[in-house]
Amino acid sequence: xxxxxxxxxxxxxxxxxxxxxxxxxxxxxxxxxxxxxxxxxxxxxxxxxxxxxxxxxxxxxxxxxxxxxxxxxxxxxxxxxxxxxxxxxxxxxxxxxxxxxxxxxxxxxxxxxxxxxxxxxxxxxxxxxxxxxxxxxxxxxxxxxxxxxxxxxxxxxxxxxxxxxxxxxxxxxxxxxxxxxxxxxxxxxxxxxxxxxxxxxxxxxxxxxxxxxxxxxxxxxxxxxxxxxxxxxxxxxxxxxxxxxxxxxxxxxxxxxxxxxxxxxxxxxxxxxxxxxxxxxxxxxxxxxxxxxxxxxxxxxxxxxxxxxxxxxxxxxxxxxxxxxxxxxxxxxxxxxxxxxxxxxxxxxxxxxxxxxxxxxxxxxxxxxxxxxxxxxxxxxxxxxxxxxxxxxxxxxxxxxxxxxxxxxxxxxxxxxxxxxxxxxxxxxxxxxxxxxxxxxxxxxxxxxxxxxxxxxxxxxxxxxxxxxxxxxxxxxxxxxxxxxxxxxxxxxxxxxxxxxxxxxxxxxxxxxxxxxxxxxxxxxxxxxxxxxxxxxxxxxxxxxxxxxxxxxxxxxxxxxxxxxxxxxxxxxxxxxxxxxxxxxxxxxxxxxxxxxxxxxxxxxxxxxxxxxxxxxxxxxxxxxxxxxxxxxx
Amino acid sequence: xxxxxxxxxxxxxxxxxxxxxxxxxxxxxxxxxxxxxxxxxxxxxxxxxxxxxxxxxxxxxxxxxxxxxxxxxxxxxxxxxxxxxxxxxxxxxxxxxxxxxxxxxxxxxxxxxxxxxxxxxxxxxxxxxxxxxxxxxxxxxxxxxxxxxxxxxxxxxxxxxxxxxxxxxxxxxxxxxxxxxxxxxxxxxxxxxxxxxxxxxxxxxxxxxxxxxxxxxxxxxxxxxxxxxxxxxxxxxxxxxxxxxxxxxxxxxxxxxxxxxxxxxxxxxxxxxxxxxxxxxxxxxxxxxxxxxxxxxxxxxxxxxxxxxxxxxxxxxxxxxxxxxxxxxxxxxxxxxxxxxxxxxxxxxxxxxxxxxxxxxxxxx
Numbered sequence: 001x002x003x004x005x006x007x008x009x010x011x012x013x014x015x016x017x018x019x020x021x022x023x024x025x026x027x028x029x030x031x032x033x034x035x036x037x038x039x040x041x042x043x044x045x046x047x048x049x050x051x052x053x054x055x056x057x058x059x060x061x062x063x064x065x066x067x068x069x070x071x072x073x074x075x076x077x078x079x080x081x082x083x084x085x086x087x088x089x090x091x092x093x094x095x096x097x098x099x100x101x102x103x104x105x106x107x108x109x110x111x112x113x114x115x116x117x118x119x120x121x122x123x124x125x126x127x128x129x130x131x132x133x134x135x136x137x138x139x140x141x142x143x144x145x146x147x148x149x150x151x152x153x154x155x156x157x158x159x160x161x162x163x164x165x166x167x168x169x170x171x172x173x174x175x176x177x178x179x180x181x182x183x184x185x186x187x188x189x190x191x192x193x194x195x196x197x198x199x200x201x202x203x204x205x206x207x208x209x210x211x212x213x214x215x216x217x218x219x220x221x222x223x224x225x226x227x228x229x230x231x232x233x234x235x236x237x238x239x240x241x242x243x244x245x246x247x248x249x250x251x252x253x254x255x256x257x258x259x260x261x262x263x264x265x266x267x268x269x270x271x272x273x274x275x276x277x278x279x280x281x282x283x284x285x286x287x288x289x290x291x292x293x294x295x296x297x298x299x300x301x302x303x304x305x306x307x308x309x310x311x312x313x314x315x316x317x318x319x320x321x322x323x324x325x326x327x328x329x330x331x332x333x334x335x336x337x338x339x340x341x342x343x344x345x346x347x348x349x350x351x352x353x354x355x356x357x358x359x360x361x362x363x364x365x366x367x368x369x370x371x372x373x374x375x376x377x378x379x380x381x382x383x384x385x386x387x388x389x390x391x392x393x394x395x396x397x398x399x400x401x402x403x404x405x406x407x408x409x410x411x412x413x414x415x416x417x418x419x420x421x422x423x424x425x426x427x428x429x430x431x432x433x434x435x436x437x438x439x440x441x442x443x444x445x446x447x448x449x450x451x452x453x454x455x456x457x458x459x460x461x462x463x464x465x466x467x468x469x470x471x472x473x474x475x476x477x478x479x480x481x482x483x484x485x486x487x488x489x490x491x492x493x494x495x496x497x498x499x500x501x502x503x504x505x506x507x508x509x510x511x512x513x514x515x516x517x518x519x520x521x522x523x524x525x526x527x528x529x530x531x532x533x534x535x536x537x538x539x540x541x542x543x544x545x546x547x548x549x550x551x552x553x554x555x556x557x558x559x560x561x562x563x564x565x566x567x568x569x570x571x572x573x574x575x576x577x578x579x580x581x582x583x584x585x586x587x588x589x590x591x592x593x594x595x596x597x598x599x600x601x602x603x604x605x606x607x608x609x610x611x612x613x614x615x616x617x618x619x620x621x622x623x624x625x626x627x628x629x630x631x632x633x634x
Numbered sequence: 635x636x637x638x639x640x641x642x643x644x645x646x647x648x649x650x651x652x653x654x655x656x657x658x659x660x661x662x663x664x665x666x667x668x669x670x671x672x673x674x675x676x677x678x679x680x681x682x683x684x685x686x687x688x689x690x691x692x693x694x695x696x697x698x699x700x701x702x703x704x705x706x707x708x709x710x711x712x713x714x715x716x717x718x719x720x721x722x723x724x725x726x727x728x729x730x731x732x733x734x735x736x737x738x739x740x741x742x743x744x745x746x747x748x749x750x751x752x753x754x755x756x757x758x759x760x761x762x763x764x765x766x767x768x769x770x771x772x773x774x775x776x777x778x779x780x781x782x783x784x785x786x787x788x789x790x791x792x793x794x795x796x797x798x799x800x801x802x803x804x805x806x807x808x809x810x811x812x813x814x815x816x817x818x819x820x821x822x823x824x825x826x827x828x829x830x831x832x833x834x835x836x837x838x839x840x841x842x843x844x845x846x847x848x849x850x851x852x853x854x855x856x857x858x859x860x861x862x863x864x865x866x867x868x869x870x871x872x873x874x875x876x877x878x879x880x881x882x883x884x885x886x887x888x889x890x891x892x893x894x895x896x897x898x899x900x901x902x903x904x905x906x907x908x909x910x911x912x913x914x915x916x917x918x919x920x921x922x923x924x925x926x927x928x929x930x931x932x933x934x935x936x937x938x939x940x941x942x943x944x945x946x947x948x949x950x951x952x953x954x955x956x957x958x959x960x961x962x963x964x965x966x967x968x969x970x971x972x973x974x975x976x977x978x979x980x981x982x983x984x985x986x987x988x989x990x991x992x993x994x995x996x997x998x999x
Contacts, residue, residue, distance in 0.1 A: 017810070024939065032912060042866050043900075054867075
C-alpha cells in the first residue's frame with residue numbers, strides 16, 4: 001500500500017518536474033527574446049542616434065558649478081564672498097603647441113612669468129583634458145581684445161567664473177581657512193566618498209578652517225546642461241538645463257569687530273585668544289597671531305609667498321588657538337583649588353606658612369616659589385590671588401596624580417573639545433599610565449609637584465583653556481564650543497539655527513565655585529597678580545594669570561627676564577571671564593614669549609572685555625610699578 | 635593500452651559538449667579583455683591563470699561522486715553562515731561595504747561560497763524529505779534561503795544577494811512549491827517593498843531610481859548606464875571592429891573589463907556578435923536543461939536545474955543592466971568578465987553538472 005502510493009507520487013513528481021522544466025525553458029526563451037529586441041532597438045533602429053553620440057561626440061553634458069555659500073559673522077558682516085570675473089582658460093589636450101599659444105596670447109593679454117609658472121604647476125596636478133586658467137580677472141579691454149581674435153586660439157576659452165575673496169585678509173584667517181583648486185588627491189578622496197559627481201565643474205574645495213569643516217554646506221549642488229558643441233568643442237546651442245543649487249550661507253558665532261579688537265590688542269606679539277559665551281558655547285573670538293592672507297592660496301600660491309610664509313620663524317600658518325599646545329602654568333591653580341576642596345584635601349580656612357620653597361619629605365631638593373621670600377601665611381583664597389606656588393606643590397602631592405588626572409579629565413583637559421573645526425589636538429593631562437606608555441618610566445612624586453603648578457608634562461591648547469574657563473564661569477555646566485550659529489539655505493529662505501549643546505555637567509559644590517571665583521576676582525584687584533589690567537574697570541571680572549616655561553631653569557639658577565633671549569622668554573597666559581556675577585564672556589589668552597601673564601596677557605583680555613561689555617575701546621592703562629607683578633616658576 | 639585507459643579515466647567524467655562551449659566562451663573572454671584593457675597583457679594573463687585554476691576545480695568536482703556532493707551540503711552551508719555572521723561583526727570595510735573577512739593569511743568573501751552552498755543545502759534538504767513534502771518543508775527551505783540573502787544584502791552587496799535569492803528560488807520552484815504559495819509570497823514581497831526600501835542604502839536606492847530614469851543623474855550614477863548604452867547602440871549591425879570601439883578606447887566606458895565588458899564586446903562586434911554570444915549561452919543553457927531532464931535523483935535534478943537557471947540569470951541580469959533595461963547591481967557577465975573568484979565558482983557549478991551527468995551514466999551501465 002505504502003509502496004503503491006510512493007510509486008504513484010514519484011510518477012506524478014517527475015511529471016510535475018518536467019512541466020516546471022518546460023516552463024523554465026519558456027521563461028529563458030522569453031527573456032532572451034526581450035534582450036534580442038533591445039539589441040535590435042539600440043543597434044538597428046536607434047543606431048544613427050548613438051553613432052552620432054559616440055563618434056562625433058556632438059552633444060556633451062556640461063556641469064554648471066554652484067556658487068559657494070557666503071560666510072558672515074554674527075552681526076551680518078561678510079567674511080567670505082564671491083565675485084564674478086573673466087578668466088582665460090586653456091585645455092591643453094586641444095592645443096597643438098602650448099608654448100606658442102601662450103606666447104601669442106601674451107601679445108593680447110598681460111601674462112606674467114608668475115602666471116606661466118602657476119599654470120605649469122596646475123598642468124602637472126591635473127588631467128590634460130581639463131580646462132585650466134592661465135590668467136584670471138581679465139580687464140574689459142583684455143576681454144574685448146581676445147574676443148575678436150578668439151578664432152585663432154582653438155582650445156582657449158574665455159569663461160566667467162566666481163572667485164572667492166576674503167575681505168579681512170590676515171585677520172580671521174585661521175578661523176575661516178581658505179579654498180584651493182581641486183587637485184588629483186582631492187579627486188581621489190571625493191571618489192572614495194562617492195561625491196565626485198557633485199564636483200564635476202567645481203574648481204575649488206575648502207582646505208582649512210571653516211571652509212574645510214563646512215565644505216558640504218558651502219559647496220551646493222552641481223547643475224548641468226546638455227549642449228551642442230562644434231568640432232572645436234565650443235558651445236553652439238544649449239539643449240536643456242538643470243540649474244545648480246547654490247551652497248548655504250553660514251552665519252558664524254564670531255563677532256568680527258571683537259575679533260579685530262583682540263587681534264589689534266596683541267600688537268606685534270604672537271599668540272592666541274579664544275573667547276566663548278559660557279551660557280551657550282558660542283565662540284565669540286578666535287584669534288591666532290600672526291595670520292596670513294588666505295586670498296593668496298585660492299589660485300595656488302606662488303613660490304615666493306609660500307616660502308615667506310612657510311619659512312618664517314613666526315610660523316604664521318600654525319593655528320595656535322586650535323593646535324598650539326602649551327603648559328598651562330598657574331592658570332591651572334583655580335582648577336587645582338576646586339580639586340582640593342572636592343576631595344576634602346583642603347578647607348577654605350586651612351593655612352600654610354610659605355617660606356618661599358617646598359621640599360618633599362626626605363629630600364633636599366627645593367621647589368621654589370616665584371617669590372623668593374615666600375608669601376607668609378597662605379589660605380586657599382590668597383593662594384589664588386598671589387598665585388602661591390608652595391601651596392599647590394603641597395596640595396598636588398597630597399592629591400596624588402591619579403586624583404588630579406581624573407578630576408582634570410572630567411573638566412575636559414587632555415581631550416578634544418569637539419569644536420566644529422577639523423584638526424583639533426587634544427593637549428595632554430599626564431597620568432601614571434601615560435608616562436609608562438610614552439616614556440617607559442614610572443611616575444615620580446616630583447612629576448606630581450610640577451603638574452600642580454601647570455608645568456612638567458601637562459599641555460593645553462588656548463581653546464581648551466577657554467572652554468575650561470567658560471565651564472568654571474558656568475559653575476560646571478559645559479556647553480560644547482562651536483563656531484557655526486546658523487545655516488541659511490540660499491534658494492529657499494530656510495534657516496537652520498544651531499542651539500546650545502550641553503557637553504557635560506559637573507556635579508561639584510556650588511560654594512566651592514563661589515570661593516574660587518571670588519579669589520579670581522581679587523586677582524584683578526589691588527594686591528592680585530593682574531591688578532594692573534583690572535584697574536579702573538567699571539565691572540568686576542575674574543581672572544588668573546599664568547606663565548608657561550619655554551626653557552627649564554636649573555636648580556639654584558635664577559630666571560632673569562632681561563638676560564634671556566626674546567625667543568626663550570616664557571609664554572604669558574591669562575584666563576578670565578566677565579562680568580563676574582553674570583558671565584557673558586569667558587576667554588583664554590596666550591602670548592608667546594610675552595613674559596608674565598599679568599602685564600602682557602591680561603591687558604589684552606581687558607581690552608576685549610571693554611569692547612564686548614561696554615562697546616568701547618579700552619582706556620589707556622595706567623603704568624604700574626614693578627613688584628606688584630611677579631614671575632611665576634618653580 | 636595503459637596510456638589509453640589513463641586518458642579515458644581522466645576524461646570520463648567530463649562532458650564534451652559543455653566543455654567545447656565553455657572553451658569557446660573563455661576564448662572570447664580573453665579576446666575581449668585584451669581589447670577592453672587597451673592591450674594590457676598582464677590583465678589577460680591574470681585571467682588565464684584564474685581560468686586554469688577554475689578548470690582544475692571543474693575537473694575535481696566533475697570526478698566527485700554525487701554522495702560526496704550531498705555530504706558537503708550541510709557543512710558548507712553552516713560554514714558559510716558562520717563566516718557571514720563573522721563578516722557582519724568583524725568584516726573589513728572597503729568602499730563603504732562590509733564584505734570581506736580577514737582570516738590572518740588572506741581575506742575571503744564568504745558570500746561567494748554561499749552562491750553554491752545555498753542551492754546545495756536546499757536541494758539536500760528536499761532530497762532528505764522527499765518522501766513526504768509538506769508545507770512546513772517549503773517554509774524551512776525558504777528560511778534556509780532568506781537568512782544568507784538578508785545577511786548579504788545588508789553588507790551591502792545587492793548583486794550577490796539577488797543572485798543567491800534567484801538560485802534558491804529555482805530550487806523551490808523545481809521542487810514543486812505550489813502555485814498558491816508562490817502567489818502568496820509574491821503578495822508578501824509586494825507588500826514589504828516599502829519596508830525593504832527603507833532598509834536599503836542610499837546608493838542602492840539611487841541605482842534603483844536610476845533604472846527609471848538614468849538621465850536624472852547624467853554626471854554621476856547615470857553616467858555608467860548612458861555611456862554603456864551609447865557603446866552598444868553605436869555598434870550597429872556588424873560592430874566597429876575588434877580593437878576599434880571608440881567608447882571603449884576613449885575611456886568613456888567605466889569598468890570595462892568587469893561588469894560592463896558586454897558593452898565593449900557589443901560595440902566592437904555589433905548585433906551579429908551579440909547573436910553569436912547569446913547563441914553560445916543558449917546552447918550552454920540547453921545542455922544544462924538536457925542534463926537536468928535526465929538526472930536520476932531528486933537531489934541532482936534540483937541541483938542541475940538551479941545551476942542552469944542561475945547561469946542564465948547571470949547572463950540576463952548583466953546584459954540587461956548594460957543595455958539599460960535593468961538597474962546596475964554589480965553582476966559580472968559569466969565566463970567573460972575579468973575576475974577570478976566568479977570564474978572558479980561558475981566552473982565548479984559546471985563541474986557539478988558534469989558529475990551529475992556522468993556518474994548517473996556509470997550507475998546505469
